[in-house]
Amino acid sequence: MPKHPTDLLNIESHFTAEELEVRDRTADFVDRRIRPNIGTWYENAVLPVELIGEMAQLGLFGMHLHGYGCAGRSATEYGLAMQEMEAGDSGLRTVVSVQGSLAMSAIYKNGSEEQKNQWLPKMAAGEVIGAFGLTEPTAGSDPSSMATTARRDGDEWVLNGQKRWIGLASIAQIVIIWAKAPTEGADGEITEKVRGFIVPTDTAGFTVSDIEQKLSMRASLQCDITMEEVRLPADAILPNNPGLRGPFACLSEARYGIAWGAMGAARDSIEAALEYASARQQFDRPLSGYQLTQKKLTDMTVELNKGQLISLQLGRAKDAGTLEDHMISVGKLNNCRQAIEICREARTILGGNGITTDYSPLRHANNLESVRTYEGTDEVHTLIIGHRLTGEPAFR
Template structure:
């Protein structure tokens, strides 16, 4: 899987198993277009963006032109690319920075995916084309201050009043919310109100309290909607996560996603995001190895390059072995997703393994850089810091461990 530092016609240094040979010419071409974008537009500036805690929104139009928004969705101006092509693109973007890759995940895998999977035809026609073009930016409001890993415990509510829905509550850690034009907000709705809004056979299931989780399309300029960036982050600094406050926000009756089946609605979207994360984490890991290898080749100690020492070679070997396994896992996931055989527990395998592996690789790569590795001039520690967030969002290690544990044992250990 080529790196932005290596011509596409040659085998990259880290590709020990010739994974490159398993990719089609179309997959390679699409990946290399994204790698070129990262080389030109992200690498020269990312250290400054990260230090200044700036999300480079000026990149959004170019990302849309590359077809990255809704890349793996079909119709409505979306790219219609394969899951494998999408995964390769996420790997290249995260080789630049996790925060930049998150923009594509929030826009395409979460906000656009929610409308594409669960929206009505008029909703799809209204929102998806301008979102694919980058003319409208979306966000996805699920997580709350006291409901992270347990979204069923959300406190945000919505109820019907005449021809309107009224939403009240708070959301936290919502990507892009303060600059978004539209928000997908998940709220608990009285079962009777929910049933009246459901299309066809798409019936939502009530929880023990008699409420059901439903999704709403909310324009962010609606009175009562407020979003503020979370400050003081030590991770994902070239990104934007926000608090949302919903103070009796009134939206039209047709703002509800008519085909969202309870909690399965947001979970379907989370699966899309988790899949992209599994690929993306390998981009951060690969970039860290390549940075360490380049540094060790040039850096001399005791009259020889660092690459000439056994301990350095062991570190590089161990890291690249783990990278290779993670990339092969991602590729297998992509092929299965394209074939329609990928199951939800498999996505948990990829997300858990690759995030855990990537953060270990980035930390180890930093050690090869010595003290210089803690500066913004070098990528590995920035990647490691970002991965602290990536490892946590869209399901913590603990959540994915229990998903896999349930698959292995048949027993749910969440409660």
């Protein structure tokens, strides 16, 4: 029998024993360390930094990267872990995503061997926290319009600019900052391209402040960054993949994890509503005995299973090396869109009790407002898929 009553199609049967072990180990961590406290953390806008070391011990940081102290697990195993983490809370799943899929992935995909050996083992162990600075106050969906610049001054790089909505930046030791910098091509011509830089957060001129009064992702950290004449050594630059393909490859990693994670929030919301409906008596019978309630539960669970199957297909394709960017967009667009509707509908079954932090659906729905927006809005992923279907780019 599947572990979850929402697994109507016995999707669990498609996973190996090793994959299920990763899922169950992560789920146990969520049950023990996150569920009992998440309501308070969310209400008080607290990121429980004490859990970061435990996440590292579980091998969650850079989980599907190979070598350099990383766990080297499969993409499917990573996806299952992200589903369980987000069943706990989107904000805590984001900790893993920012550290592994963004900051560590940036170094792994674009860095030198010296940079990889210097940083990745410490980041996998949770000894160094990283962040990923791409989005700016006026450059979100269009990163090519970023205003952050890097100029060469002798043996140093000098960075100036601002970044916004940067996860974990105020507790990070390094931030991968993306900036427009002069770059020499194969023909010797100098052009301006987007480049990544490893920036220690204690560098002079580098200032971070938390974004407060959020209505979403409250048990996590998002920050503003200001850089004024931030001086870095010449070897701070990530040498490989100049241009937007550098950060975009990292975004694809994060989007992949989101497709799985959103289904964790959706599943947790359905199961909370199912448990509540089975216990709550109205008009001398449980809510679960009414046709309208059963229709809600059925519709939500069918969409959940469809989204989980999309995630599974993405995982198998990623492990086989056949995953394409438009496939990730299908998963990110569909699963976030459906998850937020599922969480909202699950809240209706809980009635007035559903607006408290005693129950998860509304918290999940609020978090998913952020998850649906970052790493590509619905509109961006719609245009990626539309480009694939028609061959016509319609971004401008």
